[in-house]
Amino acid sequence: MEVIIRPNVEQASELTARLIAARLRSKPDLVLGLATGRTMERVYNRLADTHRNEGLDFSCCRTFNLDEYIGIPPEDEHSYRYYMNHHLFSRINIDLANTHLPEGMAADLHAGAVRYEHLIREAGGIDLQLLGIGEAGHIGFNEPLSALRSRTREKALTPVTRQQNAGMFGGDPDKVPKRALTMGVGTILDSRELLLLATGEAKASILAKAVEGPITAMISASAIQLHPNCKVIVDEQAARELKERDYYDWIFHNEPEWREFRDLTSVSRSP
Numbered sequence: 249m250e251v252i253i254r255p256n257v258e259q260a261s262e263l264t265a266r267l268i269a270a271r272l273r274s275k276p277d278l279v280l281g282l283a284t285g286r287t288m289e290r291v292y293n294r295l296a297d298t299h300r301n302e303g304l305d306f307s308c309c310r311t312f313n314l315d316e317y318i319g320i321p322p323e324d325e326h327s328y329r330y331y332m333n334h335h336l337f338s339r340i341n342i343d344l345a346n347t348h349l350p351e352g353m354a355a356d357l358h359a360g361a362v363r364y365e366h367l368i369r370e371a372g373g374i375d376l377q378l379l380g381i382g383e384a385g386h387i388g389f390n391e392p393l394s395a396l397r398s399r400t401r402e403k404a405l406t407p408v409t410r411q412q413n414a415g416m417f418g419g420d421p422d423k424v425p426k427r428a429l430t431m432g433v434g435t436i437l438d439s440r441e442l443l444l445l446a447t448g449e450a451k452a453s454i455l456a457k458a459v460e461g462p463i464t465a466m467i468s469a470s471a472i473q474l475h476p477n478c479k480v481i482v483d484e485q486a487a488r489e490l491k492e493r494d495y496y497d498w499i500f501h502n503e504p505e506w507r508e509f510r511d512l513t514s515v516s517r518s519p
């Protein structure tokens with residue numbers, strides 16, 4: 249794992265978008281795993297800018313989102329399908345037929361989850377999986393005690409997560425669905441590369457536990473320590489409780505793989 253600390257949320261988001269863009273340029277038919285949530289909005293703004301200003305081409309890209317609420321139809325503004333169309337897909341040249349989310353409205357949720365795993369396998373597996381981290385320590389909606397080998401399945405959301413996501417439901421945690429379909433921790437770990445972005449003070453404590461603490465099913469994000477190709481991008485606020493930050497900084501400033509990303513005066517500038 250590598251942890252890269254950027255001075256602020258804009259630069260952390262921009263670095264994340266630049267890494268995704270670099271992977272897409274070197275593999276135009278990239279299979280890209282996506283996340284939703286407030287953290288990703290800046291990343292999707294940057295990607296849309298890069299498409300518009302530099303012609304970043306998504307025409308052959310296929311995407312798989314981590315999760316979807318159960319019982320919220322795709323056209324509802326609270327669904328993650330709506331979020332993805334709004335924040336990214338409608339702003340780039342992706343074929344919507346190549347974009348996938350778990351079927352939160354499937355009559356048979358278990359069969360829908362099995363189909364999702366099958367679709368990912370049929371696409372050749374996920375090349376790069378983008379991740380956020382929840383205050384409950386989740387990746388996707390893998391709430392505490394999610395098996396580290398779990399696959400796509402139905403999961404009940406914790407009160408912490410429903411409170412965290414209440415903002416998108418008029419501030420009322422009771423309006424946040426109680427259940428979601430989510431890729432499992434095992435599904436996520438099968439991706440060839442992981443890229444986790446965490447920003448803001450509210451994530452500092454859980455991020456330090458996930459990165460520097462023991463691997464535990466109580467914090468599903470700690471499972472990223474098992475992955476041989478994982479990058480964690482954080483801003484100063486989210487980095488606050490990390491103990492080994494001097495080492496992490498040294499890596500970013502000295503390792504050749506980061507050379508092209510050290511100069512962050514790129515073209516994209518939307519908020």
Ligand code: F6R
Nearest residue numbers: 283284285286287380381382388
């Ligand atoms: C959503 C997802 C979640 C979020 C996490 C952080 O698709 O995978 O794990 O990444 O809950 O959400 P925000 O960015 O809203 O703090």
